[in-house]
Amino acid sequence: MKKRVFSGIQPTGIVHIGNYIGALKNWVAMQDTHDCVYCVVDLHAITVPQDPVAFHENILRTVATLLAVGIDPKKSILFIQSDVPEHSELAWILNCFVYFGELSRMTQFKDKSAVRGQGTSVGLFDYPILMAADILLYGAHEVPVGEDQKQHLELTREVARRVNSKFPNLFVVPDAYIGKMGARVMGLDDPSVKMSKTASSDSNYISLADTPDQIRNKFKRAVTDSDTAVRYDEDKKPAVSNLLTIYSAFSGQPVDAIEKDFTGKGYGDFKKALGELVVEKLQPLQKRIADLLKEKQELDAILAEGAQKARDLAAPRMKEIRRRLGLGR
Ligand code: TYM
Numbered sequence: 001m002k003k004r005v006f007s008g009i010q011p012t013g014i015v016h017i018g019n020y021i022g023a024l025k026n027w028v029a030m031q032d033t034h035d036c037v038y039c040v041v042d043l044h045a046i047t048v049p050q051d052p053v054a055f056h057e058n059i060l061r062t063v064a065t066l067l068a069v070g071i072d073p074k075k076s077i078l079f080i081q082s083d084v085p086e087h088s089e090l091a092w093i094l095n096c097f098v099y100f101g102e103l104s105r106m107t108q109f110k111d112k113s114a115v116r117g118q119g120t121s122v123g124l125f126d127y128p129i130l131m132a133a134d135i136l137l138y139g140a141h142e143v144p145v146g147e148d149q150k151q152h153l154e155l156t157r158e159v160a161r162r163v164n165s166k167f168p169n170l171f172v173v174p175d176a177y178i179g180k181m182g183a184r185v186m187g188l189d190d191p192s193v194k195m196s197k198t199a200s201s202d203s204n205y206i207s208l209a210d211t212p213d214q215i216r217n218k219f220k221r222a223v224t225d226s227d228t229a230v231r232y233d234e235d236k237k238p239a240v241s242n243l244l245t246i247y248s249a250f251s252g253q254p255v256d257a258i259e260k261d262f263t264g265k266g267y268g269d270f271k272k273a274l275g276e277l278v279v280e281k282l283q284p285l286q287k288r289i290a291d292l293l294k295e296k297q298e299l300d301a302i303l304a305e306g307a308q309k310a311r312d313l314a315a316p317r318m319k320e321i322r323r324r325l326g327l328g329r
Pocket of ligand 1: 010195
């Protein structure tokens with residue numbers, strides 16, 4: 001029996017190369033070795049305000065992006081979170097097993113609530129529990145994510161163990177799957193912060209939807225380090241190391257081979273080559289996304305089938321959870 005994988009992505013409009021390198025590349029690769037369930041987590045995205053029209057377009061664009069990067073609905077289950085109401089139901093149940101203090105310590109919550117203050121939604125506070133519900137509902141063994149989700153995964157494991165101590169073997173305790181390279185792609189304008197779709201400047205990230213000129217310019221302007229050597233050293237040369245990670249992910253070449261190719265050349269040449277490489281790789285992807293978005297009926301059919309398959313897994317699991325807890329009739 002293949003091991004089960006679950007992962008999710010928020011449909012917030014921009015999918016950037018950090019999402020791609022840190023998570024989506026692994027999602028695609030795991031389809032051949034695992035039984036994969038992938039989800040566009042629209043309920044997570046409404047923890048901050050969304051305009052319904054733009055939001056709905058973003059959901060479809062995110063689905064098209066997943067298909068374009070290589071998620072194959074014949075191999076994997078691909079669906080939208082709100083199509084499977086069991087996620088919300090399990091989140092409520094798990095809420096009753098998690099403490100206020102634990103959620104208050106989540107760094108993503110602390111960062112986001114620092115900006116929003118008293119206007120922070122309860123949904124944002126509860127975000128990690130819905131994420132735990134996503135994962136535990138499907139009995140996932142492995143969860144491919146970037147480094148920034150590590151703390152949420154630790155909480156998920158803790159919740160699963162806690163519930164299991166009262167209701168033995170109810171949940172599989174999942175492992176995070178975090179790649180060795182690219183688990184934390186940093187901002188192009190500041191290598192001390194992660195690449196993020198909510199960054200204040202769009203020079204921070206390369207979106208999968210950026211035009212060739214935007215991509216070339218963003219790499220051209222990307223900050224570098226003080227000396228001139230194209231060499232990987234995370235501590236002393238964080239900016240160039242980040243660019244090397246991106247080059248390696250897009251070219252498939254190991255970092256030392258890239259360092260060799262650029263021996264004696266400066267940052268300018270390296271960043272130019274990196275820009276061209278990423279343009280060349282993203283162009284066919286962008287064409288696929290645009291083509292898929294024209295086929296609304298086909299997208300809808302894929303999502304309807306995905307939702308049905310996900311519910312076929314989720315409904316009996318939820319029935320069992322209710323029974324074990326003594327809920328209902
Ligand atoms: P989201 O939508 O922010 O990001 C999707 C995936 O991309 C990874 N990622 C990165 N990886 C490397 N470098 C970066 N700079 C970078 N930025 C983002 C994220 O780690 C993630 O894997 N909470 C999740 C969505 C979610 C989920 C789940 C994930 C909801 N339920 C259940 C796994 C399992 C999130 O906001 O991802």
